[in-house]
Amino acid sequence: MASSTEKKHSITLMLIPHNAAKTYCLQTSTPFLVIIGLLWLATVGVASYVLTQRVNYEMVKRANIQLTEKNAYFIQELVKSHDAFQRVAKMEDELQAMLQMKSRKAVLEYTGEGGPTMADQVSLMKTLKNRPAITANEFDSSLGYLRKSASENLETYNELKKYVATQRSLLASRPTAWPVRGWITSRFGMRQSPFWDGLTFHQGLDIANEEGTSVKAPADGVVIYSGWQGSYGKLVVLDHGYGYSTRYGHLQRCLVNVGQRVKRGQVVAFLGDTGRSTAPHLHYEIRVHGVPVDPLKYLKQ
Numbered sequence: 001m002a003s004s005t006e007k008k009h010s011i012t013l014m015l016i017p018h019n020a021a022k023t024y025c026l027q028t029s030t031p032f033l034v035i036i037g038l039l040w041l042a043t044v045g046v047a048s049y050v051l052t053q054r055v056n057y058e059m060v061k062r063a064n065i066q067l068t069e070k071n072a073y074f075i076q077e078l079v080k081s082h083d084a085f086q087r088v089a090k091m092e093d094e095l096q097a098m099l100q101m102k103s104r105k106a107v108l109e110y111t112g113e114g115g116p117t118m119a120d121q122v123s124l125m126k127t128l129k130n131r132p133a134i135t136a137n138e139f140d141s142s143l144g145y146l147r148k149s150a151s152e153n154l155e156t157y158n159e160l161k162k163y164v165a166t167q168r169s170l171l172a173s174r175p176t177a178w179p180v181r182g183w184i185t186s187r188f189g190m191r192q193s194p195f196w197d198g199l200t201f202h203q204g205l206d207i208a209n210e211e212g213t214s215v216k217a218p219a220d221g222v223v224i225y226s227g228w229q230g231s232y233g234k235l236v237v238l239d240h241g242y243g244y245s246t247r248y249g250h251l252q253r254c255l256v257n258v259g260q261r262v263k264r265g266q267v268v269a270f271l272g273d274t275g276r277s278t279a280p281h282l283h284y285e286i287r288v289h290g291v292p293v294d295p296l297k298y299l300k301q
């Protein structure tokens with residue numbers, strides 16, 4: 001019985017060469033073949049697993065090299081950006097010092113807005129220069145610092161822009177140009193009155209010239225009076241802002257209206273002899289916050 005079962009499970013493999021001189025018979029059992037098959041499958045499985053791992057390893061290695069290169073590039077760019085920001089900040093400080101402006105940087109730093117400080121950033125940049133990689137945290141903090149610097153720079157830039165605009169407008173408002181050319185017949189200050197009133201204070205500068213000579217605005221401004229006013233005769237008053245105003249008396253004709261904006265050099269009136277005047281001349285006054293000052297101290301020689 002046992003031998004018949006053995007016979008049932010055994011297999012004969014027959015190899016017949018083409019010349020058929022001799023045949024080779026190989027008798028084996030089914031379990032043995034199954035074991036061989038399984039071994040073969042296991043070998044193939046292990047081999048392909050090892051191969052896949054090797055390929056993956058090579059891919060990871062290549063990606064790692066690329067990442068390292070990218071990281072180094074980021075560091076380089078970060079250091080460059082940091083240097084550029086440092087240069088801008090230095091230039092701003094110099095510019096503010098040159099313009100004698102109060103720097104707001106100290107105030108901004110004092111408020112302690114949080115986030116990375118400049119000292120942190122400087123020390124990080126120093127170590128990064130000798131390091132191949134940067135951590136995500138360091139990168140984040142550096143980027144945060146650069147963003148903060150950029151917004152601070154923008155603030156300073158806006159401050160500078162505002163300052164320059166104010167200075168330009170202040171300069172344009174200063175009455176430094178002569179309203180009319182001519183002979184100075186009476187200066188600012190105490191004088192013997194030409195109308196036998198004794199010593200009186202002359203609030204302006206008298207410039208004589210022919211009647212009808214153009215009177216020009218010495219600075220940008222707005223007309224706040226244009227018409228007759230007592231002893232001034234025909235009078236034009238300009239407001240230049242920043243406390244400056246100018247007056248033009250004894251005019252022959254006013255060419256501007258109240259509320260009108262005038263530019264430096266614009267003709268606003270013609271020289272005349274109206275009001276309390278002894279001969280054709282312009283009575284020119286400069287007032288600072290309503291107080292008459294010596295025009296010769298403002299006029300360019």
Ligand SMILES: [Zn+2]
Nearest residue numbers: 204205206283
């Ligand atoms: Zn006068």
